[in-house]
Amino acid sequence: MAENILEMHTITKEFPGVKALDNVTFQVEKGEIHCLVGENGAGKSTLMKVLSGVYPYGEYEGDIVINGKVQQFNTINDSEDAGIAIIYQELALFPDLPVYENIYIGNEVKNKGVINWNQTIIKSKDMLKKVNLKVKPETLIKDLGVGKQQLVEIAKALSKNVQLLILDEPTAALNEDDSENLLDLIKALKVQGITCIMITHKLKEVVTIADKATIIRDGQTICTLVAKKGEINERSIIKNMVGRELNDIFPKRPEKNIGDTILELQNWSAYDQQLGRHVVRKADIHLKKGEIIGLAGLMGSGRTELALSMFGNPKNYKLKGTLLMNHKETHFKHTSDAIKAGLAYVTEDRKGNGLFLAQNITSNITAANLNGVSNNGILNMNEEVTVAERYKSSIHIKSSSINQLVGKLSGGNQQKVSISKWLFVSPDILILDEPTRGIDVGAKFEIYTVMNELINRGMSIIMISSELGEVLGMSDRIYVMAEGTIKGEIKAEDADQEKVMELATQ
Incomplete structure (x- = not known):
């Protein structure tokens, strides 16, 4: 019978006016990849903060058992001493320090009380090999992409002889390639005997990687699904997460009442003076009243830059071309002008x-x-x-x-x-930039429902999204961008993922 590395018994944690965790029981076997899944606010991160000592013993009820021994963590250092490391979505790295210092910060390699930098660099090379990151230890963190920074965080955890690695939404800010590399690394760590708990809202990742998946809803444990029993699939996860089946992830509007053109860009270009290049080139798009248009494309394709250039140009791009609202040529000198004209922009960076x-x-x-x-x-x-x-x-x-x-x-x-x-x-026009980034399937459904309600009231929406399913499921028409250029326009009924990706990679 497999041995549990972790047992959490009847964990209860309350905040003023809110019971975040209500008698949660959670068990993880040694050497498995265990996904913790639930809607935002379900209690996943709170449970892991209890486990990692962020919420110390005495601030919660229940027991934490590691390798058969009851623990009373008062600080994060206590949990680290027990072999537990947690990596949050917001990485805890020092951007102006090199990789090797970040890996061993707080866990310095010393000789008679003095830091041995040569040994630190040598040991950091070994850690970088373990996470398959091919960079020099002397490289500054700020010179690395987010995906590589994530690997440095994992190397930092491994340097502390971690037995149980907790990853909180590790791929939320990563592109597809970096996400795939990270998932491969987690599988490799499993082979090395390291147990992983991964919090994620990306159900495809759960299906791909999890040995087990525990569902938490409203601060309570709902169930644990087992891959070997064929229990881990998107339908089952969704049903247990939200307490009901979402047969249609994208709610359909009962009827479409699309009117006249309300916004139009003609031969629109934006030149970024800091980067010294065009971020938008000769774009032609139009938006009708009561319509949702999707802006699709890979990261760096110019979607956000196009939105900002319309919304009063806060980045001070050099603009060329024509912007029409209700068929009248318009010039916005500031975001306040755009707001007064009926345009609003919900940024991708809400925090x-x-x-x-x-x-x-x-x-x-x-x-x-x-x-x-x-x-x-x-x-x-x-x-x-x-x-x-x-x-x-x-x-x-x-x-x-x-x-x-x-x-x-x-x-x-x-x-x-x-x-x-x-x-x-x-506003008459709402620009939504990555409206569901970092949120779970139940909350996504609610956002989609709100979007449909707004459209039914006569508002128009421009939606920027990196999730192809979202673009296809919610848009009336889709514009695909690559390298700052509109590569094509597709009606929703004619669109599929292959057509969009073909245009996005031109």
Whole structure:
């Protein structure tokens, strides 16, 4: 019988007004890849923070058992001493330090109390080999791509003789090649005897890599699926995650009421003065009232740059061409001009540029339209509360109250706040840049439903997405970009993944 490296018994963790974990039981066998799956806010990351000592003993109820021994972790160092390492989605690296220092920071190679840099470099080379990363140890972290930085984080964990490696959404910010390389590495680590727990919202990865998958919903353990029994498939995972079957991942609009052209770009180009090159070249697109158009393409194809160039040009590109709104030529000197004209942009970087994480839901929702909650220049706090409550209800933001800090919300609910913020400016056109990045299938369904509701009200949407299924499932028409150029336009009914990828790789 296989031996458990980890057992978590009846773990309960409460925050003010919220029970994040409710008698969760979780077991992991030695040498397996175990995926932890659930909707955003289900309690996955909270459970791993309990395990890793971020939430110390005494702040939760229940027992953690490692290799048969009950543990009482008071700090992260305590969990690391027990052979546990956790790698978060936001990497904990120092960009201006070289790879070898990052690998051994806090775990320095010393000789009589003095750091031995030569040995540090030699040992870091061994760690880099283990993760199959071919870079010089002296390379600065800031000179590496996100995928390689992720591997440095894993090398850092391996340098501490890790037995149980926890990866929290490890491929969320990676392209397909880097994601595939990382999954291959996790399989290789399994062969080396390292046990992995992986939190991911990407169901295809779960099906591909997991020996077992434990589903958490609303802070409770729902079930553990076993690959050898044929239990791990997307349909079963979704059903257990959301408590129901999502027969149609992309909700269809009951009817389409597409009107006249509301936005048009003609021969539109954007030159990035910092990069010294064009990021958009001679683009021709149009958007109709009540329509969703998808902007597809690989990373770096120019989709976000095209959106920013339309939205008041905050990057100060040199622009050429014609922008028409309601058939009238328009020139936006600032993002505020675009907002006044009825254009809104929900950024792909909701944590960096989209939201004020240290402020509450109310402040975030009203931030882009303070005039809408002011009287003679004085903020009407009662009106602000009314507006926030309205969007919390209509967009289905799950929180303890509108006073909850946005940084404490799940990714899906943060995205709903970001969308609400821009809906409050009453736009005619909404640009959604990667609207479901980093959120689970249940939250995605809710975002898609909101999009359809907005379209039914007469709004128009430009959706940028790296997920082909999303582009195909939600768009009326699709523009495909590569190297800053529109390579083709496809009607939704004529589109498939092969056609889109063929254009995207031209």
